[in-house]
Amino acid sequence: MVDDFRFHIIEKLIDEVGSDDIDDSVLEVPPDPALGDYAFPCFILSKKLKKSPQAIAEWLAGKWKPDAVIVDVKNVGPYLNFFLDKSKLSGQVLTKIINERADYGKGSDSRKMMLEFPGPNTNKPLHLGHVRNMLIGVAVGNLLRFQGNQVINTNINNDRGIHICKSMLAYKLFGDGQEPDMKPDHFVGKWYVRFAEEAKKNPDLEVQAQELLRKWEAGDKETIDLWKKMNAWAFKGFQQTYSRFGVRFDKEYFESQHYKKGKKYILEGLKAGVFQKDDDGNIVADLEPFGLGKKVVLRADGTSVYMTQDISLVHEKFNDFPDLDLSINVVATEQNLHFQQLFKILELLRYPFAKKNYHLRYGMVNLPEGKMKSREGTVVDADDLVQEMVDLAHAAVELRHKDLSDEESLARAEVIGMAALRFFILKTDPLRDMTYDPKASISFEGETGPYVQYVHARICGIKEKSGRPIRTDIDFSLLKTPEELALVKLLASWPSVVADAAHKYKPSTVAHYLIDLCQNFNEFYHRRRVVDEERPALTDARLLLCECVRQVVEIGLGVLGIDAPEEM
RNA sequence: GGAUCCGUAGCCUAGUCUGGAUAGGGCACUGGCCUUCUAACCUGCAACAAGCAAGAAGGAAGCCGGGGAUCGCGGGUUCGAAUCCCGUCGGAUCCA
Numbered sequence A: 001m002v003d004d005f006r007f008h009i010i011e012k013l014i015d016e017v018g019s020d021d022i023d024d025s026v027l028e029v030p031p032d033p034a035l036g037d038y039a040f041p042c043f044i045l046s047k048k049l050k051k052s053p054q055a056i057a058e059w060l061a062g063k064w065k066p067d068a069v070i071v072d073v074k075n076v077g078p079y080l081n082f083f084l085d086k087s088k089l090s091g092q093v094l095t096k097i098i099n100e101r102a103d104y105g106k107g108s109d110s111r112k113m114m115l116e117f118p119g120p121n122t123n124k125p126l127h128l129g130h131v132r133n134m135l136i137g138v139a140v141g142n143l144l145r146f147q148g149n150q151v152i153n154t155n156i157n158n159d160r161g162i163h164i165c166k167s168m169l170a171y172k173l174f175g176d177g178q179e180p181d182m183k184p185d186h187f188v189g190k191w192y193v194r195f196a197e198e199a200k201k202n203p204d205l206e207v208q209a210q211e212l213l214r215k216w217e218a219g220d221k222e223t224i225d226l227w228k229k230m231n232a233w234a235f236k237g238f239q240q241t242y243s244r245f246g247v248r249f250d251k252e253y254f255e256s257q258h259y260k261k262g263k264k265y266i267l268e269g270l271k272a273g274v275f276q277k278d279d280d281g282n283i284v285a286d287l288e289p290f291g292l293g294k295k296v297v298l299r300a301d302g303t304s305v306y307m308t309q310d311i312s313l314v315h316e317k318f319n320d321f322p323d324l325d326l327s328i329n330v331v332a333t334e335q336n337l338h339f340q341q342l343f344k345i346l347e348l349l350r351y352p353f354a355k356k357n358y359h360l361r362y363g364m365v366n367l368p369e370g371k372m373k374s375r376e377g378t379v380v381d382a383d384d385l386v387q388e389m390v391d392l393a394h395a396a397v398e399l400r401h402k403d404l405s406d407e408e409s410l411a412r413a414e415v416i417g418m419a420a421l422r423f424f425i426l427k428t429d430p431l432r433d434m435t436y437d438p439k440a441s442i443s444f445e446g447e448t449g450p451y452v453q454y455v456h457a458r459i460c461g462i463k464e465k466s467g468r469p470i471r472t473d474i475d476f477s478l479l480k481t482p483e484e485l486a487l488v489k490l491l492a493s494w495p496s497v498v499a500d501a502a503h504k505y506k507p508s509t510v511a512h513y514l515i516d517l518c519q520n521f522n523e524f525y526h527r528r529r530v531v532d533e534e535r536p537a538l539t540d541a542r543l544l545l546c547e548c549v550r551q552v553v554e555i556g557l558g559v560l561g562i563d564a565p566e567e568m
Numbered sequence B: 001g002g003a004u005c006c007g008u009a010g011c012c013u014a015g016u017c018u019g020g021a022u023a024g025g026g027c028a029c030u031g032g033c034c035u036u037c038u039a040a041c042c043u044g045c046a047a048c049a050a051g052c053a054a055g056a057a058g059g060a061a062g063c064c065g066g067g068g069a070u071c072g073c074g075g076g077u078u079c080g081a082a083u084c085c086c087g088u089c090g091g092a093u094c095c096a
Helices: A003-017 A044-048 A054-062 A088-105 A126-147 A162-174 A182-200 A204-218 A221-246 A260-271 A306-320 A333-348 A383-399 A406-424 A449-466 A480-501 A507-527 A537-561
Strands: A038-041 A070-076 A079-084 A112-116 A150-157 A251-254 A276-277 A285-288 A294-298 A326-332 A357-362
Touching: A003 A038, A003 A054, A003 A070, A044 A054, A054 A070, A054 A079, A054 A182, A079 A088, A079 A221, A088 A285, A088 A480, A112 A126, A126 A150, A126 A326, A126 A357, A126 A383, A126 A406, A126 A480, A126 A507, A126 A537, A162 A204, A162 A221, A182 A204, A182 A221, A182 A383, A204 A221, A204 A260, A204 A276, A221 A285, A221 A383, A251 A306, A260 A285, A260 A306, A285 A333, A294 A306, A294 A333, A306 A326, A306 A333, A326 A333, A333 A357, A383 A406, A406 A449, A449 A507, A480 A507, A480 A537, A507 A537
Parallel strands: A112 A150, A112 A326, A150 A251, A326 A357
Antiparallel strands: A038 A079, A070 A079, A276 A285, A285 A294
């Protein structure tokens, strides 16, 4: 909770029983605040002292004298429970928040990190999987930055290969040179779908696509021009989606620019004996000793595989940013083995940056009907999804406010709809597979983004209505109801919560914290009146508490990439 | 066949790394909190007074209550296991 209080207790514990068994982690928070603010379970001393934990708790409770900070100590069964001076606790926590403002909970890490996401293919628009990828990428980036790190956002554009040639071929054959009449990446995707349809009727198209790829690799001008034109459409469309999701990149990589460069690293590795040639002439890495199988790193004909390119890409990254401490790839869990192999190969090649890579994996997003399959047309498009959420939010806003201008109403809908989507995706542990159920995701009640936003707006409303400034010279002893103390404790825990979330790359931890904080706030709000003309001192104290809750909600939402509106 | 991840109420989910007090939320279900209308004859509570009790409709980005869990299963370690270890079953993903 608050370190000062913790250390105080631990120091005194060490005085009593010695430092052998006591460290920072022995204190717990009791399940019910009525039991105490901190607890020391006496089991661990049982063996050494040859006494029952109950007897130890009783003995320690008898020896402990209340002081200015710990006002009471009680033994309950095998636990020794400590009661803090509540007004000292509130004073310390709320003053800290109000002084530090948006920096409350910021960490002091100072590493330089790179985050890579979402790595789109330029032959079709972004889909639901990319949505999860981007939301996790943005949120984890925010988390790491909030911990004090410098974070470089990068993106690898998979802009070459057979799949790109397929949409190119379809456009070439049936496109009649037309310009996009829709969002340009959707336009490109349309030709990819068209290719699949036509290829079913005419298998020769597959051969023609291969031919087109050869021409592309040979640098055929007409093919390159078409490729540039269609990729430009794709990028233009992606850019629109990125900006709606608040995604921006400091550095973009393009597969087409480095896919050939990997070859030399492979040949170096072959020379050094890290790789071998197999019977077919492929160059392979034998990762059997590490339980990772055998992996082809360069085909017999000298063409590259994904692994070749990825080795090359890692080189580029660490060349561009030599002082990088960590490079994080945000990629779905299905690539797990690939990254394990990649990192092991980097290690075998003895690259200095071998251990500075991390695969931040996340689970699949399935639909209630099962897996998304582009061939069966069950892919949920990212742009459609966003629009659907915003439209629903718009309807909800219109329902509540008839007198808003269209502009204001749409702006609110954007903020609320995006919050609903972001929160729905981010509140689940990234590692978990999740089912995207449109019906559940569009709800604005329960554990949702709008629920959290509403608390923020509500507090802004209370402040406004009170017509009073936030004062810090309040009487903290007035905050004594269970609801108020629960809020103070939750606020106190924010720094450790957000540090933990960053450490584990888990935005979901922040989402759950916010839900908890908001539930507690609403309970407080319904049970205790904040603005009370008759009791100005209490009003000031509660207003300060509200403002601190608001501040932390704003920070927390910000970390998740969600706006905190003052009205909604 | 091998590897990785997952298994917690009807459904979704936190907690698992770092073992401790009744396994925390949400959805759905259910009872209430609010507003309006009807009735205002009788009866009851209250009685200084406002009122409450019935029925119907509606509303809520909010609150309170209720039911609902062999923490997949079996074993082990431990004073203590959702958490650690072993085995097993089921699901997802990747590799072959």
